[in-house]
Amino acid sequence: MQSKIIAVDFDGTLCENKWPDIGEPNTELIIYLKNQQNLGAKLILWTCRAEDRLERAVAWCIEQGLIFDGVNENLPEIIELFGSDTRKIYADEYIDDKMFGFFDLPYKSSTNFLRKQFHFDVEHSPGIMRRLSRSQKLEDKTK
Ligand SMILES: [Mg+2]
Numbered sequence: 440m441q442s443k444i445i446a447v448d449f450d451g452t453l454c455e456n457k458w459p460d461i462g463e464p465n466t467e468l469i470i471y472l473k474n475q476q477n478l479g480a481k482l483i484l485w486t487c488r489a490e491d492r493l494e495r496a497v498a499w500c501i502e503q504g505l506i507f508d509g510v511n512e513n514l515p516e517i518i519e520l521f522g523s524d525t526r527k528i529y530a531d532e533y534i535d536d537k538m539f540g541f542f543d544l545p546y547k548s549s550t551n552f553l554r555k556q557f558h559f560d561v562e563h564s565p566g567i568m569r570r571l572s573r574s575q576k577l578e579d580k581t582k
Contacts, residue, residue, distance in 0.1 A: 451536035
């Protein structure tokens with residue numbers, strides 16, 4: 440059975456966004472990822488950082504105890520599965536500070552699940568609540 444693959448962003452996700460510097464660690468997320476890795480998940484660092492800035496980010500992650508199975512690259516088993524190294528990094532979970540998974544997909548059951556999850560998250564995150572407010576204003580303008 441294939442392991443769950445988690446792709447995680449760096450700036451604003453694993454750490455506070457202080458790009459090009461490195462902000463305070465997101466300890467809760469780092470613990471989540473370590474626990475997932477202990478349960479068999481594979482981790483990919485999925486970031487726009489490159490060259491020296493990427494090297495510093497990877498070194499910082501190692502200091503936090505995060506060892507990645509890939510850095511901005513697909514895992515070998517995924518390359519084999521697809522028959523090529525796709526440009527999109529394949530994962531089962533994507534964790535990114537830019538994510539805001541609230542699309543009107545035709546798959547209602549998935550959407551309903553997302554809505555339920557979203558409402559749970561909103562109740563527990565003032566940051567998400569602010570984003571919802573902005574998003575709702577945009578949605579109202581397009582009607
Ligand atoms: Mg980010």
